[in-house]
Amino acid sequence: MLSSLALLPAIAGLIPSVSAAALSVNAQKIEDRTITPLTCLFFGDIVSPWWLNKCKPHLDLVVIDLRSAAEYAVSHIPGSISAPFEPISAWSQMGPGDLLLELPEYNDLAAFLGSIGVSNSPSATKIVLVNGVDVPAFPQAASPRVATTLKFAGLSEGRVAVLDGGFPAWATESLPITTEVPVLVPRTFVSAPDTSFLVDINYVASKINKNKQGIFLIDGRDQAVYNGSVMEDWALKPGHIPSAKNLPAQKIWNPDGSYKSTFELLSLLREQIGYSASRSYGEIIVYCGVGGYASSWYFVLTRILGFGSNVKFFDGSAQQWSQFYDMEL
Ligand SMILES: *[C@@H]1O[C@H](CO)[C@@H](O)[C@H](O)[C@H]1NC(C)=O
Secondary structure (H helix, E strand, C coil): CCCHHHHHHHHHHHHHHCCHHHHHHHHHHHHHHHCCHHHHHCCCCEECHHHHHHHHHHCCEEEEECCCHHHHHHCECCCCEECCCCCCECCEEEEHHHEEEECCCHHHHHHHHHHCCCCCCCCCCEEEEECCCCCCCHHHHHHHHHHHHHHHCCCCHHHEEEECCHHHHHHHCCCCCECCCCCCCCCCCCCCCCCCCECCHHHHHCCCCCHHHCEEEEECCCHHHHCCCCCCCCCCCCCECCCCEECCHHHHECCCCCECCHHHHHHHHHHHHCCCCCCCCCEEEEECCCCHHHHHHHHHHHHHCCCCCCEEECCCHHHHHHHHCCCEC
């Protein structure tokens, strides 16, 4: 039997004989077939560049570019607005005891969201977050961190998505880019903070050494930091919070910055906690150095793997813990 690969050169040879006009008509037909109203009604937690490009004109969408102002200036998605995710920015603040990257004050955050055109009215603005991609995966972590911040702001989770693979994926697919900066149309953002998923250091202290009861701490830092062979600047002691399991956030993404599959992500989790915690029983508390990687696992657990209110977020993370308690090696 002739392998289909053997046919490729023959097919390629045919293409020059087809006129460019005919090809573009075919391309048009394919696009018409694949875009339906339902395609844009379904707003997932992770959206593809293709989906965003197609559906942007059909939805009340705010596309927020979290990369640096310099990267945004070079090129960005048409209509996207620049709101860089930086340790000192509208997305975070310094907490008590110089805690880095704490969630901002609710009123400041609400005013900021309104100023960049995000409304919480029933007309329901949807938000797509766009990050850069690098090693280590700090840029990748920016989108889930901001998604977590928007949950705190009271935006229902079904209204916030991240762009899979970030801006590099958009650029790789040769979708339109621009240097034009859109005019911001401020709106009113009125909501109430959602603090239901936030836990403090005393809460965490009451939950250590309870793995047998299905209560787990997940440390999102790299293995060398978790095991104490490397220390980060912000933790006062090496090691991890006693009884915590290590799940480096770096493993959430493929090298190109796209999200690993649901199956792969669930397998990573099960390798660490087995089946002692699930969507309906037990508890998982996520933390890391200062809260960035912890948000990434918070996003994966609640938005991709379907865990719910039994996932908690410790924003103070290792930085705060190490100021008051011993770490384990
Ligand atoms: C800690 O983790 C690093 C990085 O994976 C590894 O090279 C090192 O051997 C580990 N050290 C201990 C004591 O487990």
